[in-house]
Amino acid sequence: MEKxxxxxxxxKRFRCNDETLxxxxxxxxxxxxxxxxxxxTHTLKPFELRKLTYSALVLIVDNPGLSQSxxxxxxxxxxxxxxxxxxELEQRELILRERVPTDRRxxxxxxxxxxxxxxxxxxxxVAAHEEALFAQIxxxxxxxxxxxxxxxxxxxxx
Amino acid sequence: MEKxxxxxxxxKRFRCNDETLxxxxxxxxxxxxxxxxxxxTHTLKPFELRKLTYSALVLIVDNPGLSQSxxxxxxxxxxxxxxxxxxELEQRELILRERVPTDRRxxxxxxxxxxxxxxxxxxxxVAAHEEALFAQIxxxxxxxxxxxxxxxxxxxxx
DNA sequence: TATTGTTATACTCTATAACTATA
DNA sequence: TATAGTTATAGAGTATAACAATA
Numbered sequence: 001m002e003k004x005x006x007x008x009x010x011x012k013r014f015r016c017n018d019e020t021l022x023x024x025x026x027x028x029x030x031x032x033x034x035x036x037x038x039x040x041t042h043t044l045k046p047f048e049l050r051k052l053t054y055s056a057l058v059l060i061v062d063n064p065g066l067s068q069s070x071x072x073x074x075x076x077x078x079x080x081x082x083x084x085x086x087x088e089l090e091q092r093e094l095i096l097r098e099r100v101p102t103d104r105r106x107x108x109x110x111x112x113x114x115x116x117x118x119x120x121x122x123x124x125x126v127a128a129h130e131e132a133l134f135a136q137i138x139x140x141x142x143x144x145x146x147x148x149x150x151x152x153x154x155x156x157x158x
Numbered sequence: 159m160e161k162x163x164x165x166x167x168x169x170k171r172f173r174c175n176d177e178t179l180x181x182x183x184x185x186x187x188x189x190x191x192x193x194x195x196x197x198x199t200h201t202l203k204p205f206e207l208r209k210l211t212y213s214a215l216v217l218i219v220d221n222p223g224l225s226q227s228x229x230x231x232x233x234x235x236x237x238x239x240x241x242x243x244x245x246e247l248e249q250r251e252l253i254l255r256e257r258v259p260t261d262r263r264x265x266x267x268x269x270x271x272x273x274x275x276x277x278x279x280x281x282x283x284v285a286a287h288e289e290a291l292f293a294q295i296x297x298x299x300x301x302x303x304x305x306x307x308x309x310x311x312x313x314x315x316x
Numbered sequence: 317t318a319t320t321g322t323t324a325t326a327c328t329c330t331a332t333a334a335c336t337a338t339a
Numbered sequence: 340t341a342t343a344g345t346t347a348t349a350g351a352g353t354a355t356a357a358c359a360a361t362a
Contacts, residue, residue: 016232017220020281021213024288025304026194032307033191034234035314036184041328050328055179062175069343074174076192078331083345105338105343123178130182133313137306145306146183148295149190155291156193210352227320236354241322263320263361 036133043129047122048092052077054122056085057111060095061119065108067100094118194291201287205280206250210235212280214243215269218253219277223266225258252276 021027037051044054052075059074060066066074072082086109089095094115097107111119134142179185195209202212210233217232218224224232230240244267247253252273255265269277292300 014224014228016217016224016228018217018232020216020220024284025292025300025307026198026284026288028304028307028311029187029191029194031234032310033187035311036187038314040184052329058178059174059176062178066172066174067343070172070174074176076189077329079344080332080346081330086344103339103343107344126182126184130184133310134183136309136313141302141306142183144299144302146186148299148303149183149186151294152190152291153186153193155294156196208351225320235352237321238323238355239353244321261320261362265321 039129039133040126043125044122047118047125049118049122052085053088054126056082057089057094057115057119058123060089060109061111061116064110065098067106067108069106071109089115197287197291198284201283202280205276205283207276207280210243211246212284214240215247215252215273215277216281218247218267219269219274222268223256225264225266227264229267247273 055075068082072079093112096110100106100108213233226240230237251270254268258264258266
């Protein structure tokens with residue numbers, strides 16, 4: 001995860017011509033995304049959370065009682081992929097799978113006290129890392145960027 | 159890849175509370191990134207290219223003679239992961255692995271005529287899809303967004 | 317000793333088909 | 340029949356260690 005210099009010190013400072021790829025917003029989006037994701041992975045590591053288990057924990061704390069289907073929908077992942085995520089959080093006693101009396105097929109997901117405490121610590125840590133990562137971007141620009149990103153996202157969902 | 163409605167028609171229009179995650183730019187970045195990547199995957203499918211083989215092809219066409227190490231560095235991936243990508247492009251006769259007389263460890267990568275033709279068609283297709291995807295974002299805003307994304311990326315490389 | 321390309325391996329995220337038990 | 344959760348499986352992308360050939 002740490003970023004070492006990969007090029008040898010003896011190389012002729014080869015600069016690859018990026019011009020064609022640089023024409024595309026998607027290219028810049030990917031490069032920035034990689035940096036942010038790597039930072040997030042690194043931030044979550046001490047808490048023994050992956051990006052997906054982190055997102056799931058946050059959504060369960062903020063939406064007590066939601067079902068796995070609803071959670072998968074919110075996380076924009078397929079239900080089969082959510083099972084192992086919920087398994088992991090449950091085994092670590094961060095959440096509970098409670099049976100729903102009115103629909104015995106579904107589970108109501110709830111965070112334990114331990115889960116709620118971990119939530120608070122991780123959200124604070126992620127916020128601090130984000131702040132450092134985006135320190136060079138002024139609030140006005142950040143708003144513009146977020147608005148644009150939301151517009152792009154809406155293109156996908158129709 | 160296609161986006162179907164996942165929620166059942168009978169559900170109570172459950173809206174998951176995103177508030178905590180929405181505070182983070184990274185969250186919006188991920189959602190937008192997913193849309194753009196899905197669109198790119200879909201765009202490249204008719205050409206039988208994946209995102210990585212596409213990027214590699216573009217960089218080889220634009221940088222004839224570069225080595226696999228240099229290409230891996232430009233693509234920001236590990237050298238072992240590049241091997242299968244180059245294998246695939248070579249087997250499809252889109253590129254050639256030429257031996258470098260001055261350093262017999264390295265390969266000089268070059269696109270064939272077939273590779274150059276595929277490059278032209280795919281770049282045009284990707285450009286058209288990008289234009290459609292970002293149509294709602296005015297040029298001024300796009301520039302602001304790209305500048306911000308480049309700033310974020312630079313945080314990762316130091 | 318260091319580098320290029322390679323193999324083997326593993327982890328994360330994503331995607332689909334098919335099963336079970338309920339509704 | 341349809342849905343909730345599950346299992347199995349497969350494809351991508353990413354990461355590290357270790358090796359042979361070469362520098």
